[in-house]
Structure formats: structure tokens, C-alpha cells
Amino acid sequence: MPTDADASDETLMLGYRDGDAAAFDLLYARHKGGVFRYLLRQSRNAALTDEMFQDVWMNLIRARDTYTVQAKFSTYLYRIAHNRLMDHFRRHDSAAVSLDDDTGPEIAEPAAPRSDEPEASADARQQAAQLLSLLDQLPAEQREAFVLQQEGGLSIEEIATATGVARETAKSRLRYALAKLRQGMQAWQ
């Protein structure tokens, strides 16, 4: 059966499970950037991100035989990525993940826009840089919730599923993240 470019993620994954390699290519093209950035934001280490990124996809390839549609594919994929991150943090006893920390540090003052660039593009670039800077300062759980929403397009329930927490916890983390980011970006409004 030829692979349909408009097919859903779940259909593509089922196709790959049944031996359609082209379906995997489509899936990979759709999600590689999001997964990569999610890992990069959480690990903040380019070399480590490469390693974990490869592991995530290899885990997906290995698990293809047992794949059944029980949730959105992106939830499934980001759950694999989340688990890989947790493995790394547990193994290296990293302080990067603090599961109970919902407050995090105070958000730094936003950087002022530079005046030597064309106004619109400079604004956008500076806003993005400011946002990423603010994002880096968020607690890992709040950052994770925000990145999963942006990169994976996950809802609160799906974030909860991907990170293995209760819905209310995921919702709380996301709200805190948004509140802090909004506060940090007030200078740009």
C-alpha cells in the first residue's frame, strides 16, 4: 500500500509496523525537529542531545512490533523521549530535574531590544532570544510542559500522559510556565 503523505501519525506508524519503511520517513520528517528541540531544551547539551535523539528513535524502531494505537502518536513519541531524559538524569544524578519543584528561580529582567537592526526582524529575533532565555530559567518540569505544548502540540492531558503525572499537575506546571514567561516578556508588549 503506498504511503499517503496526509495520513495520520498513527496510520503511518501502523504502516511502518507492518513493514512500510516510507511511512517511517514521513513520521521522522514530521517529528524530528520537535523531538530534537525538546531534548535540547531539557538537556541543554548539544552532544548529549544528539545521543539521546538517536536513542529515542532507535527505541521507537525497536518497539514498532508491539505498537498499537492507544494514544496520539506524538504523546507516545514524547513519552519515549521523556523516559530517555529521565534515564539520563537518574544515571548522572543530575540536579537538572527536580520533580517537586514548581516554583523555580525568579525570572530575570528581559534584555532591551537592540537599535542597530531593522525594527521588525530585530524585534522578532530579540523576542525569541528573550523567550528562550526565560525558558532556560524555568524549572525543568515547567519548561518541559511548555516545550511539549509548543513542539509536540500536546494538550494538558497529553502532557500529563507523556510525563507520567496527573492532569492537574501538568496543568499547574504549564500555567506557572506561561505566567512566568508572560511576566518576563511584558517589556515587549
Added chain:
Amino acid sequence: MIPDPGAGDTERDARLEAAYRAGAQQQPPERLDDAIRAAARRAVAAGPRRSADRLRRWSIPLSLAAVVLLSVTLVTMMREEGAERWVNDASPLPRDQPPAAIEAPATVPAPVTATVPAQSAAQSRTPTPPPARMAAAPVVVIPAEPPQSVTRAEPLVAEQRGPQRRERLAADVGSRAKATAGAAASAEADATVSQDNAARDAAAPRPLLGSAPASAPAAMAETAAGAGKPEAAGPQGLGIASSAKARRAQVPETLWQDLEGEPVAKWLDRLRELRNAGRTADADRLVAEIRRRFPDVALPDDLR
């Protein structure tokens, strides 16, 4: 101070999303793309995991089938073994009896086989060697003093009369009256044997049954002397049940033994004689035999 995320806050913010998208452009290196895609293709090409998965899916039904098959085999084997054991239990004499005792009939009474008709006795003249397993069985010592609770003299006398009559009957098959008397005597002997068996079962432990039916030594000696022929000590492997069955089969044969090959009219004449003589049981047996042999012949009303 962090503002409390109240109910008015939404979980999405378009401005933040736009700012994030503008800054989030990182992509994995191409070498990783190639490596991952190649791994995905290799996995598809390899394919054995599919068959392994299929095997895993079938593993439970296959295991169940194997268990059922094994159980059925075991049950069948146990049932066969159980039947064999039952047969051995029904004829314990040869198992427990040493081979020497079989060759020396004077030392081993055979009250049951003494009642076996001449025809059966002739068949049993060549003693069947006991199976290897039986030959290997331990020899049970016959106690010097029999248990006092069992008295077998009377039944043994009756049993001893049996073979003599049976031999006479075998010699004179033409005499139906004698044959009938022999049948009656045989039935009587059967009853005696049954009572005897019951008494023996109740009185003595099972392993001693074969080796010590000598619960009354005097009767034993009498029996052995009276039946000093091989059939007296004959292959007791025939057992009580088989000898009784042989006797039962012998009784009706005498009624129509001389009618073998005769037309149905002769059979009906014989039947009429029996009816006239008032021997209803024999007549009924003959009716059954006639119906079996001549199913297409309708019996006259007076003979039914």
C-alpha cells in the same frame, strides 16, 4: 514575585508561541537523520521480529495444546496401566506364586480351577509361564498355621465334585438331562466360589491370597490329591472370573450342541420338547439362540 496562575489564565498564548517559533529552529544533524532512517529500513528488511512476534502470539495456544496433549496421553497411559493392574489384582495367584509351586500342584491347592470344565482344563494343561514381571515378584511364604477364622472344607468338597460331573457331562453330550444337572451343579459351584472368594477377601490380606488359599490345610491336601492332574494346579492366571465365565458359556451349549448344522425345524422340535418338559429357562435360552441363528424365522405362537 510570581503571579498566581488564576482561572483567567489560558493554557495557550499566541504571542509567546510566535516568539518561541521564531527562535526554535534547531534541527538534528544530517548524519543523525541518515543513521536513523537507515536503521529503520534495516529493521523492516530484517523482519525476523515479525515472525518472533507471531510466534509469541501463538505461544499461549501452543502451550495450552501441548499441555492438553500431554494430559490426555498421561491419562490414557494411566488408564491402561490401571486396567492392567486391575487384571493382575483379579488374578493374584500367579503373581505371588513361585514358579516351583506351579510345577508342584500338590503344594498348591487350586479350588477354583478344580471346577473348570474338562474342555477348559484341557486347554490349561500346558501351564502358561508367568510373565517376567510376575516371575520377578517376591515369593510369599505360606504360613504354617492358617487363620482360624476361615473354614473352607465344605466349599472345597463341593468344588471337588464339580469337575467329576463336568467330565461326565463332556463325555455324554447327548444326555440333555445330565447336562442340565451339570449346569445346575456348575451354577451351584459358581455360587460357592463366589462366597468363597468373598470370605477369602474379607479374611486374609491381599498378598496372601495367591500364596495361601490354604486356609484349611486338610482341604488343601484333599483338593490337591483329588486334582492331582495338571489342570488341578493349572494356570491360575485364568482367574476366578474367567473360569466362571467359561462355565456359564458351557451351559447353554449343551442344549443345542447336537443341533449344530441342523435345519431350523430340528431346533424348533428341541424347543418344543423343552417347553413340554416345563424347562422354561432352558427353552428361553434356546429361543434366544434360535433368534440369533435364524433371525428370519418366525417362531410358532406356542413356542414363544
